[in-house]
Structure formats: structure tokens, C-alpha cells
Amino acid sequence: MKASDLMVKCLEEEGIEYIFGVPGEENADFMMSLESSDDIRFVLTRHEQGAAFMAEIYGRLTGSPAACLGTLGPGATNLITGVADANMDRAPMLVITGQGSTSRLHKESHQIMDVVKMFEPVTKWASTIVHPDTIPEIVRKSVRIARSEKPGAVLIELPEDVAEHDTPALPMKPIRFRRPVAGQEMIAAAVEKIRQAKRPVILAGNGCVRKRASEYLRKFCDDTGIGVLNTFMAKGAVDYDKPYCLYTIGLGAKDIGTCAIDAADLVISIGFDMVEYHPKLWNAEGNKSIIHIDFTPAEVDKHYHPEIELVGDIAHSLSALVHEFEDIETDFDLGQQQATRADMKSEIDNFENEETEGTIKPQKVLLEVQKIYGDDGLLLSDVGAHKMWIARHYHCKTPNGCLIPNGFCSMGFALPGAIAASLVDPDRKIMGIAGDAGFMMNVQEMETATRLNSNITMMVWEDNAYGLIAWKQWAQFGKHTDLSFNNPDWEALAKAFAWQYQAVPNSKDLQQAMQNAIDHKGPSLIVIPIDYDENKKLTARLGELSCSI
Structure with a gap:
């Protein structure tokens, strides 16, 4: 069979269910082969970084790898942030990139760069396919490495001319091994x-x-x-x-x-x-x-x-x-x-009766979110000041009930991650929380959520600034540099992508807004003005902290 057909057959044999990505010319043969697969679903994303985050969340939730795909050059570089995030957060993942013909890899050539070397620092293993007969071994090795503890990302590069070749090779049957145990x-x-x-x-x-x-x-x-x-x-x-x-x-x-x-x-x-x-x-x-x-x-x-x-x-x-x-x-x-x-529980419960208008305190938001999502729902946190509050104040009953990127800590994680989570478990209550900065980093995936009719809620904490950087600069220097920016008309943005939209400036309306979003079939956006004066108060309180005993 053709090499690209063989690669798809090998991925099917490994049980790969999803490939997220943006294809290019150098992936053309592989994409044609993938279109004939009954077992693997290709999800077209609006940016390769979003594809990598989607594959990461699939891996974190299931323990098995999905794949993200990009073409050579800029397609590959766009993947790398999400791949690094998955690798450092121990999520199994396959990364599939195209490459130019092997006849031009040795010289200056359009869009050619050494993708394998570029990905080596952010993967467990990275390899290129130079002969079609090696595809079964490379795919089998890649999945085994990605799944083995500690899990992580593995890159497979498929040059366009290799993808076209015929090969007599056949897929290898996966044989799982039991992990070694302590003496x-x-x-x-x-x-x-x-x-x-x-x-x-x-x-x-x-x-x-x-x-x-x-x-x-x-x-x-x-x-x-x-x-x-x-x-x-x-x-x-x-x-x-x-x-x-x-x-x-x-x-x-x-x-x-x-x-x-x-x-x-x-x-x-x-x-x-x-x-x-x-x-x-x-x-x-x-x-x-x-x-x-x-x-x-x-x-x-x-x-x-x-x-x-x-x-x-x-x-x-x-x-x-x-x-x-x-x-x-x-x-x-x-x-x-x-x-x-007792001391920490007291801090968590202290905001039960907190009622504010105009802005809402982070502690109050998370107390209300936990009531709805904490038992069996899923909360995904982006990276920013909100992540610190989620880490400290939001708690759940089930493993992986709250997903936070905390090894590589990349912004832009929550929206594509929520989309992937809805594919893994479409009946689960799923919420992503992002700052206004992090949400805009992969805002284009709103279209992907609409196209997939993802039942997700994204909550944006709006402060019109890079709040976490401001918090850290203030804590260290007593002031911060200019980190402010303007935001879009959120309602118009939601309407443009056919999302449900709710603005919630009052804490008393939070519960109903979240329930409205859950009841809505499809993606929903909730925007709240957040009271980040609490950041300084927390820093001051922790600076004076003394243990109860």
C-alpha cells in the first residue's frame, strides 16, 4: 500500500481516535489517506496551537494519546507551545508534521527547517520517516514512548515524497506491558x-x-x-x-x-x-x-x-x-x-454570603462554580491571576476534575482544552475559566466550538490587563509596568461566533447565569468583571501568616 495509507492503518491499530490540526501541502497524501479511515476522526482547528492543546487534554483525561497535526515550517512552529505544555504536564500525545521532499532537506529551501531538532527539547522522542518500510516500527515505538510513564509527547515527521511511496510493510499489533513495581x-x-x-x-x-x-x-x-x-x-x-x-x-x-x-x-x-x-x-x-x-x-x-x-x-x-x-x-x-x-476551609467558606455589584471577588466566583462543577463536572483553568485563585480556592471530588497547566504553564489552554473535553465526555458539565488575555490568545477556536456544537461554558474574568504579571511585579517592586489593554465588545464577539452570551456584573446572578449556560445546547460565554484588589490583600495576608499550632 501507499506509505501514507500504511501510517493511517498503524494509527488505527494503536487505537488513535482523534487527530486535531491544520494540514498543509506536505500533508496532502496523509490527509487523503486519513479521509478513508472509519476509526480516526480528524478535527480541523483554526490554529495549530489549539490543536496541540486539544490533543493534550484528550491525553490527560483518557491516558491514551491523540494526535495533533501541522505542516512543515510555520505549521510545525505553531504546534510547539502546546506540545511543550503537554510534555511537561505529562500528557501522552503524538505530534505529526509534514516535511518537504527528502531531495531538498540538505540545502536552503522554501520553508525547510530541522523540525526534529527543534522538537527534541519539548518531546520524549522525535524522529523522521526516511523509508516507508519503517513506518510500523516508528508508530509503534512512538505510541509506546508517549504512553509509558511518565507520559509525554512524541514527534513523527513524514516527508511528502516518502508519503507517496509504496511499501509491502504491515502494521504491528500493539502488545502492552505491565509497569515494573517497587521491590x-x-x-x-x-x-x-x-x-x-x-x-x-x-x-x-x-x-x-x-x-x-x-x-x-x-x-x-x-x-x-x-x-x-x-x-x-x-x-x-x-x-x-x-x-x-x-x-x-x-x-x-x-x-x-x-x-x-x-x-x-x-x-x-x-x-x-x-x-x-x-x-x-x-x-x-x-x-x-x-x-x-x-x-x-x-x-x-x-x-x-x-x-x-x-x-x-x-x-x-x-x-x-x-x-x-x-x-x-x-x-x-x-x-x-x-x-x-480548618484554617483553609474557613477561608474558602468565608465568602458564602459575599454580595457585590460592579466587580466580583475571585473567592466568591469559585465558591459558586464549585457548587455546580465540583462533584462530577470538569473545570479547566487557563494561565493568569485566576489560575492562582483556582489553585487555592477551587476543589473537586474526582481525579482530573480540575485541569490546570502547571509544568510549562502556557496561556491559551482553556478554550481548546474545553472543546477536547467535550469530545471525550459530551454529557459532562464542562467549564473553562480564562483571563481576558488568555482567552484572546486562542479566541479563533470559538469557531471550532460552534462547528462541533461543543456543550461548554467559557467564563472570562475581565480586568483589562495581564493581571498575574501586574501582581508579581507589584509584590516584588511595589509597582508594575503598563500591562493594560482594551477588550472587544464581548457580546458582539459571541454573536459573531454564534455563542450564547451573558454579562454578569453582580455576584447574586452567578448561579443562574451558570445554570443558563448549562441548559443551553452549544457553547456559551460568561464575562464577569473581577475584583483583583484581592491579589494584593492575599499577598499581604500570606506575608503575615503564622501557623495555628
Whole structure:
């Protein structure tokens, strides 16, 4: 068969369901082959970056890769931000790019650049297909690498002349392998270390939102009562209503959750990604006793030097701990953890009766959003000042119930991400929250949402500025540079793309507006004026923070 037909057959064999992207001339053969597929759906996007974010969210929600596609040159460079975001946030993804004919890759030529080298820093592996007979091996290797812990992005480049060639090769059948597990002697050492501790605390990272890992983490905490601080990307690893949920940690400043780590004589880090929250922020002296439980060995860092490492499948390691502690009586001092939970819960609940007009406080918005989406809905956060408030004040009951980009932290994530989430689970309540800056970075995907009739709600927090940068500059220098801009007529914008639109300037109208959006079939836009004076107040409060115990 033709090489491009073979590549599609290989992707089908791997169970690839979606390819998001913008094709070009150099993808022409591949696109013709893809059109004949009954198993793979191609979703045309309005920008390659949006395609990459869509593939990322599919990967984070399902654990299996989707693909994003671009042509050579500018098509490939447009993909790279979303690809880097997926790779650093541990989302399995295939990246497929076209390339010019191999007969002109060795010299100066129109739109030619070394795409493989360009993508090597932001992928787990990047390769070009130089011979059509190698397609089955390259596709099989790419999917295996993308799916293997820790998951990430893999690039396959298909030059246009290679795509045209005939080949006798056939797809390879995927054979899955079981992840390696931690040794029993190390598990026994970890059990003994935990038994000897008086004030252990769990730091749950991105690896804990895998379904089985979350299940056993909850059982372990039910048995032991040990409290859990989750990173931004580990929201929902434990139920926020449980007494051992100590909420989220990860701000650059000392926060309430830091008190639980300060008081701990043992930190059990599970699925922790250093790219999210550097250990120097919670282990400045480098003297904390640490157990590392993860798919891979610990990164070498003077602030993160574990005494014991359980390297292997996280769910298996947690299952082993659950089994060991079933018959062990524990006598932990959890007073500081209980105080930490109470103090943070008080801050969250403090805005229940807050009623404002003209602007709405971030805490109030998220309290109302959580009432509707926190149990079984999905919230996607873009990047900006709102992300800090979502991380601190929004909590959910299910793994991956709140998706925040926190490794690479790219703006423009929420709108395309919400569209992908609606494809994965069209019956789920899905909301994306973005700042006015982040929303405009991929605003063109409003058309994609309309074309797909995506049942999503996008909420824009309007402050007419790059609010997070202003917040950080103010905190460091006492002032900030000019970061203000103008916004479009939101109602006219929504109308132009055939979205439902609601402006909500009053906190008392939030609940009804969100329900109206959920009841509407198709995409909906809610714009609220946000009170970012709360940013300075939070910085001042955290600067004076003292732990309850």
C-alpha cells in the first residue's frame, strides 16, 4: 500500500481516535489517506496551537494519546507551545508534521527547517520517516514512548515524497506491558519509616490522578488518617470533603498548607513532579525526611533527597502500603494537619454570603462554580491571576476534575482544552475559566466550538490587563509596568461566533447565569468583571501568616 495509507492503518491499530490540526501541502497524501479511515476522526482547528492543546487534554483525561497535526515550517512552529505544555504536564500525545521532499532537506529551501531538532527539547522522542518500510516500527515505538510513564509527547515527521511511496510493510499489533513495581524490601522499609513517624504528611502530585493511584491513595488515607496536600495538577486525587484533605499547595509564597509540611517529620511524596512546585519552597534547609513514591527515580536536587524510594507503578506501591497498614495501629499527631484544614476551609467558606455589584471577588466566583462543577463536572483553568485563585480556592471530588497547566504553564489552554473535553465526555458539565488575555490568545477556536456544537461554558474574568504579571511585579517592586489593554465588545464577539452570551456584573446572578449556560445546547460565554484588589490583600495576608499550632 501507499506509505501514507500504511501510517493511517498503524494509527488505527494503536487505537488513535482523534487527530486535531491544520494540514498543509506536505500533508496532502496523509490527509487523503486519513479521509478513508472509519476509526480516526480528524478535527480541523483554526490554529495549530489549539490543536496541540486539544490533543493534550484528550491525553490527560483518557491516558491514551491523540494526535495533533501541522505542516512543515510555520505549521510545525505553531504546534510547539502546546506540545511543550503537554510534555511537561505529562500528557501522552503524538505530534505529526509534514516535511518537504527528502531531495531538498540538505540545502536552503522554501520553508525547510530541522523540525526534529527543534522538537527534541519539548518531546520524549522525535524522529523522521526516511523509508516507508519503517513506518510500523516508528508508530509503534512512538505510541509506546508517549504512553509509558511518565507520559509525554512524541514527534513523527513524514516527508511528502516518502508519503507517496509504496511499501509491502504491515502494521504491528500493539502488545502492552505491565509497569515494573517497587521491590518488597523497599516497601517494608517505607512501612517501618511511616510507623516511626509522628507527624507524617502526604504531598500528592500529578501521578496521583491516575484512576487506580487515586483509588489506593484514598484507601491508604482512610486507614491511616494521614493528611494530603495536593499540587495544582493533583486536584481530585482525594475528595475535598474528607478530613484528611488539606487542600492545595503550590504558591510561591508561604501559605496555610505549608504549615502542615513545616510541622511534618516525614513527607511522603507520591507522583510528585518537581516542575510544579520546587522543593526549595517547602524544604528550604534540605533537611526534611522524604519517602519518594513514583514511576521514576527522584530527580537529583539538594532540596529533595529522599531516604527511601519506591520506584514503579504508583498504584501497586500504594496498594502494598494499604495491605500493610490494615493490621497496624497508628498513633500519629495530626493536630497541625487538622488546624491546616480548618484554617483553609474557613477561608474558602468565608465568602458564602459575599454580595457585590460592579466587580466580583475571585473567592466568591469559585465558591459558586464549585457548587455546580465540583462533584462530577470538569473545570479547566487557563494561565493568569485566576489560575492562582483556582489553585487555592477551587476543589473537586474526582481525579482530573480540575485541569490546570502547571509544568510549562502556557496561556491559551482553556478554550481548546474545553472543546477536547467535550469530545471525550459530551454529557459532562464542562467549564473553562480564562483571563481576558488568555482567552484572546486562542479566541479563533470559538469557531471550532460552534462547528462541533461543543456543550461548554467559557467564563472570562475581565480586568483589562495581564493581571498575574501586574501582581508579581507589584509584590516584588511595589509597582508594575503598563500591562493594560482594551477588550472587544464581548457580546458582539459571541454573536459573531454564534455563542450564547451573558454579562454578569453582580455576584447574586452567578448561579443562574451558570445554570443558563448549562441548559443551553452549544457553547456559551460568561464575562464577569473581577475584583483583583484581592491579589494584593492575599499577598499581604500570606506575608503575615503564622501557623495555628
